[in-house]
Amino acid sequence: MNDARDDHVDKLIDASAAALGIPVEPDWKGGIKANLQVTLRAAAMVAEFELSDAAEPAPVFKA
Amino acid sequence: MDPWFSASGIAAAVAAGRTTAEAVVETVLERIAARDPALNAFTAVTCERASAKARALDKAHASGLTPGPLAGVPFAVKNLFDVAGLPTLAGSKINRDRPPASVDATLIQRLEAAGAVLVGALNMGEYAYDFTGENVHDAPSRNPHDTDHMTGGSSGGSGGAVAGGLVPIALGSDTNGSIRVPASFCGTFGLKPTYGRLSRARTFPFVASLDHVGPLARSTRDLTLAYDAMQGYDPEDPACVDRPVQPVLPLLEQGISGLRLAVAGSPHFKRGATPAAMEATDRVAKALSITREVETPEDGRARAAAFIITASEGATLHLDRLRTRPRDFEPAIRDRLISGAMVPGSLVVKAQKYRRWYRDQVLKLFEGVDAIIAPATPFPAPRIGQQTMMLEGAEVPLRPNIGVYTQPISFIGLPVVAAPVPLQPLPIGVQIIAAPWREDVALRIAYALELADVVAAPRPAE
Numbered sequence: 230m231n232d233a234r235d236d237h238v239d240k241l242i243d244a245s246a247a248a249l250g251i252p253v254e255p256d257w258k259g260g261i262k263a264n265l266q267v268t269l270r271a272a273a274m275v276a277e278f279e280l281s282d283a284a285e286p287a288p289v290f291k292a
Numbered sequence: 293m294d295p296w297f298s299a300s301g302i303a304a305a306v307a308a309g310r311t312t313a314e315a316v317v318e319t320v321l322e323r324i325a326a327r328d329p330a331l332n333a334f335t336a337v338t339c340e341r342a343s344a345k346a347r348a349l350d351k352a353h354a355s356g357l358t359p360g361p362l363a364g365v366p367f368a369v370k371n372l373f374d375v376a377g378l379p380t381l382a383g384s385k386i387n388r389d390r391p392p393a394s395v396d397a398t399l400i401q402r403l404e405a406a407g408a409v410l411v412g413a414l415n416m417g418e419y420a421y422d423f424t425g426e427n428v429h430d431a432p433s434r435n436p437h438d439t440d441h442m443t444g445g446s447s448g449g450s451g452g453a454v455a456g457g458l459v460p461i462a463l464g465s466d467t468n469g470s471i472r473v474p475a476s477f478c479g480t481f482g483l484k485p486t487y488g489r490l491s492r493a494r495t496f497p498f499v500a501s502l503d504h505v506g507p508l509a510r511s512t513r514d515l516t517l518a519y520d521a522m523q524g525y526d527p528e529d530p531a532c533v534d535r536p537v538q539p540v541l542p543l544l545e546q547g548i549s550g551l552r553l554a555v556a557g558s559p560h561f562k563r564g565a566t567p568a569a570m571e572a573t574d575r576v577a578k579a580l581s582i583t584r585e586v587e588t589p590e591d592g593r594a595r596a597a598a599f600i601i602t603a604s605e606g607a608t609l610h611l612d613r614l615r616t617r618p619r620d621f622e623p624a625i626r627d628r629l630i631s632g633a634m635v636p637g638s639l640v641v642k643a644q645k646y647r648r649w650y651r652d653q654v655l656k657l658f659e660g661v662d663a664i665i666a667p668a669t670p671f672p673a674p675r676i677g678q679q680t681m682m683l684e685g686a687e688v689p690l691r692p693n694i695g696v697y698t699q700p701i702s703f704i705g706l707p708v709v710a711a712p713v714p715l716q717p718l719p720i721g722v723q724i725i726a727a728p729w730r731e732d733v734a735l736r737i738a739y740a741l742e743l744a745d746v747v748a749a750p751r752p753a754e
Binding site: 241242245246249250251252253254257260261262263264265267268269271272274275276278280284285286287 | 623641
């Protein structure tokens with residue numbers, strides 16, 4: 230997943246579109262794929278950063 | 293009345309009886325009619341409402357009631373704020389089918405309670421997923437300093453309307469930089485308050501865990517006047533924190549003596565910086581006699597995490613619309629949103645965990661510093677439609693780089709004033725970043741820089 234390999238991303242798009250019920254037309258796939266690859270590269274950067282098992286998410290900022 | 297009058301000047305003139313709210317509003321409506329065709333900042337002008345409100349203010353004043361601190365001050369709002377009687381567009385085609393809002397957004401109510409007069413709704417990037425100020429449904433808003441250039445987004449109309457002298461105050465929203473980017477490109481002041489400070493009630497959301505709202509203005513004093521009038525807990529925004537109102541206007545003259553200041557020294561805040569961005573930051577640092585740098589850690593990862601959360605939460609918000617009306621989105625926004633729906637949840641949760649780590653690290657830095665200076669954007673306003681830029685000798689896509697300096701800051705909800713450095717031919721902004729709930733510190737620094745003629749909202753040639 231995190232290597233954002235071309236064939237994996239294509240399969241992810243097709244499977245997700247079907248599972249989520251999003252009608253993806255063939256000529257949209259290039260744009261969706263380019264965006265998804267950028268996000269997956271960003272996600273890989275974050276995922277490789279080691280955090281302890283006790284690390285809590287911070288969905289809402291509080292001072 | 294000169295439409296370039298400040299909000300504080302207008303309020304003082306109305307309070308002293310030197311002019312009336314009705315006369316001010318009439319002038320501003322004429323100004324919008326004359327200049328907005330070139331700037332395309334407005335998507336709706338609420339002429340009748342504004343005139344009625346102004347007449348009511350004048351009548352109340354004549355009967356002996358004390359005018360509010362924003363008496364007769366015209367303002368406009370990004371079109372994701374609910375305005376009673378208008379559908380809340382949020383820059384989209386789809387929302388045009390919504391019924392008109394029945395109640396104004398809380399912040400509109402609060403500004404009007406202080407005597408301000410709403411004159412319209414402003415252009416923005418579709419569903420706020422944009423840093424350019426471009427919009428295929430309403431056409432791009434245009435930079436008053438050069439109408440071939442971007443206003444910046446997504447509060448593009450807010451930047452254009454204030455910088456172009458159409459209104460002294462506008463409201464915008466900032467999820468990843470959408471107040472600070474147009475403030476930088478258009479040469480205005482902008483305030484992104486602490487997450488949870490100002491109510492988002494009855495605004496169209498984008499990314500709930502990152503959305504902020506705030507003002508843009510042509511001076512620190514006007515920015516502060518608007519901010520003070522909008523403060524206060526609002527149970528109708530679940531993220532709004534119940535804290536006492538902390539008026540900043542009385543503190544502006546305090547100066548900055550004793551404040552511990554530093555420049556953001558990590559490589560992230562230098563990556564891709566053009567000479568203009570570096571000069572703006574250097575001028576501000578020199579004027580503040582800053583000799584110290586602090587390194588915020590792992591900013592690149594913070595930006596990446598903000599990117600992931602934005603993609604996922606934004607897509608979740610629009611999932612039903614993506615299923616039923618995908619062709620009615622701007623194609624680039626649609627593709628981005630659909631891709632966000634496909635990001636695995638495990639990666640999003642990791643980004644939220646990282647958020648706490650990054651926040652904790654940056655808050656530790658604020659134990660030894662009161663404010664950090666950083667550029668707002670790597671470059672001044674690009675041309676409308678520009679797709680690429682030169683970065684360290686290579687041609688790279690422009691749009692992903694616009695928010696590179698703003699995203700890590702909003703990611704952890706810190707208050708920031710974007711202050712304009714009036715470089716030629718185009719201005720560019722600097723971020724003054726303070727600790728949580730210390731908007732007063734950032735505003736005091738901006739005010740001191742303004743008094744020193746280092747930052748200013750330049751008046752464009754017409």
